[in-house]
Amino acid sequence: MRHAPKSIAAVAVRNNETRIQELALPEISADDGLLRVEMVGMCGTDVGNYNHITRPTILGHHVVGHVEKIGEHASQWWGVKEGDRVAMEEYLPCGTCEHCREGLFRSCKSTDSRRGGMRYGNTSIDIKPGLWGGFSQYMYLHPNAVVHKMPPHVPAAEAVFTLPLANGFEWMCLEARVGIGKTVVVLGPGQQGMACVLAAKAAGAQVIVVGRQSSVHRLALCKQLGADDIVNTTIEDPIERITQITGGKMADVVVDVTSGGPELITQSFAMVKSRGLVVLAAYKYAKVTEWDSDLVLAKSLTVKGLRGHSYGAVEMAIQCISSGRFPISILQSHNFGLLDVDRALRTAAGAGEPNPLLVSVTPWQ
Ligand SMILES: [Zn+2]
Ligand SMILES: [Zn+2]
The missing domain is CATH 3.40.50.720 (NAD(P)-binding Rossmann-like Domain)
Structure with a gap:
């Protein structure tokens, strides 16, 4: 599978201001990978972060996509291969502390941005390789990323409701x-x-x-x-x-x-x-x-x-969505392309298009 050497991304450069930029795609080693983003659901946290931009950042962390490239070790650890569809967690946990061992990634120091931790959708493009958010054609799959398989039959607009x-x-x-x-x-x-x-x-x-x-x-x-x-x-x-x-x-x-x-x-x-x-x-x-x-x-x-979710709860959510038992698609209110990420964020904040509920972005539109 060939891919463009760059990713077009919507970068929040300062409070309430987004610019379209091209970022180089990283070289992939045995331990990491690259995701071709399919759709991203907007979260209240994105709206809050858009008002507190200190360094240029690609927002968006309710991400569903396909594995574009993956290293041999990462493929074994995560149980996914190139072409597989996945839902991402926002956390980049250390994987070894007492909280991580219980699947409580949200309590891991490495996921706490107030203590210098990193998360998808909340890490500056200044930190290499920069592709840390969903409002981009491609997102970097860090060795500590938490990846869940998403069945192909699930509509993207429902899959982004996973988190x-x-x-x-x-x-x-x-x-x-x-x-x-x-x-x-x-x-x-x-x-x-x-x-x-x-x-x-x-x-x-x-x-x-x-x-x-x-x-x-x-x-x-x-x-x-x-x-x-x-x-x-x-x-x-x-x-x-x-x-x-x-x-x-x-x-x-x-x-x-x-x-x-x-x-x-x-x-x-x-x-x-x-x-x-x-x-x-x-x-x-x-x-x-x-x-x-x-x-x-x-x-x-x-x-x-209570805040956030465990690994097991994400699996429960995916199983619930995949079952088709509930009409989750009725939550979808707005979908925007990459050039309209600013409007998408304003809409989710209640200051754009009327009656927002589940606002999403499709980066290839
Ligand atoms: Zn969120
Ligand atoms: Zn940890």
């Missing part, structure tokens, strides 16, 4: 252990909320999604994905409704995936049953001081902060 869905499986199934007979309340019908709906439904739980009138379209999509009930907080009292839906039992698990303020955390303590679990899974970027700690004590609640 958000992996978070859903991690939080709902591996951490909260929901299943048949359990009731889950999801606060916030965004990408991550929908991933929680899918994971909890795949596990057999009853699911209630809570959102505002401005999200009424997304609430309807949650229903299509299998949510049992939706609650519109603009026209109904969420605690009253959840009391009614659960016959006064309240929820076993409440997961907050909104960027909303402290009132949602207070509400989640009221929505959950005694001895229940409240999952905080979205950064607020503000200190929430109004904790009703006495209520946490009185109801013997567990409050857990």
Whole structure:
């Protein structure tokens, strides 16, 4: 297979400014490889990073593509060969620390950008070979990359939902252990909320999604994905409704995936049953001081902060998507070519095309 000696990439050069650049393709050794990017899903993290560009960087880390070139060792370790279709994790873990040995790459120091770690979609082009992000025709497969096989029959627009869905499986199934007979309340019908709906439904739980009138379209999509009930907080009292839906039992698990303020955390303590679990899974970027700690004590609640996914959760997500059991394609709202990455990022941020949900980029368009 021949490939062009260069990759065209959309490089975030400073805050909210993207330039198209050509980057040389690296020589591939026995331990690494090169990915021909097929499609990239936009993440809230990309939108956040676009406002904090300190060095030129190719963003985009929900990446699906085909192995263009691979070294002999890497091929053996990863169990993939040239031409195989794969979904990438964003992490570049060390592979040897105690967290990596448990598959908890997100806790590995090497993946923590605040401590000098590297991730796909968040590493400057100044670090060789520069192709560290998905908004590019090719992406470098570092020896520490985490690669999952993606079956060829899965539509690309669904395959790029792998990582958000992996978070859903991690939080709902591996951490909260929901299943048949359990009731889950999801606060916030965004990408991550929908991933929680899918994971909890795949596990057999009853699911209630809570959102505002401005999200009424997304609430309807949650229903299509299998949510049992939706609650519109603009026209109904969420605690009253959840009391009614659960016959006064309240929820076993409440997961907050909104960027909303402290009132949602207070509400989640009221929505959950005694001895229940409240999952905080979205950064607020503000200190929430109004904790009703006495209520946490009185109801013997567990409050857990969760972020990211394990290796196993990504496998669960791929199996769920491949099964075709859920209409995941309805999440796709916008697809842009490489020249329109800036517009794609603005759209995902809510400042571009209307009604964004799952925004994606196809670099060969
Ligand atoms: Zn992401
Ligand atoms: Zn590690």
